[in-house]
Amino acid sequence: xxxxxxxxxxxxxxxxxxxxxxxxxxxxxxxxxxxxxxxxxxxxxxxxxxxxxxxxxxxxxxxxxxxxxxxxxxxxxxxx
Numbered sequence: 001x002x003x004x005x006x007x008x009x010x011x012x013x014x015x016x017x018x019x020x021x022x023x024x025x026x027x028x029x030x031x032x033x034x035x036x037x038x039x040x041x042x043x044x045x046x047x048x049x050x051x052x053x054x055x056x057x058x059x060x061x062x063x064x065x066x067x068x069x070x071x072x073x074x075x076x077x078x079x080x
């Protein structure tokens with residue numbers, strides 16, 4: 001989460017991370033930055049973790065919508 005926020009700031013993005021709910025991050029994304037934000041969040045969250053000498057990557061789910069109540073899961077690429 002901290003890494004993503006730092007990357008967003010370094011890239012001077014207009015989009016903002018606005019909320020963390022347990023293991024979820026909520027962003028207010030400026031539409032022209034949508035694809036960049038998806039790549040950045042995947043890069044920041046889907047990194048290898050080692051358990052008992054076995055390296056694993058835990059995939060994340062990305063949901064998009066105009067509000068929290070209207071989110072829809074995305075399959076790899078955005079469909080906006």
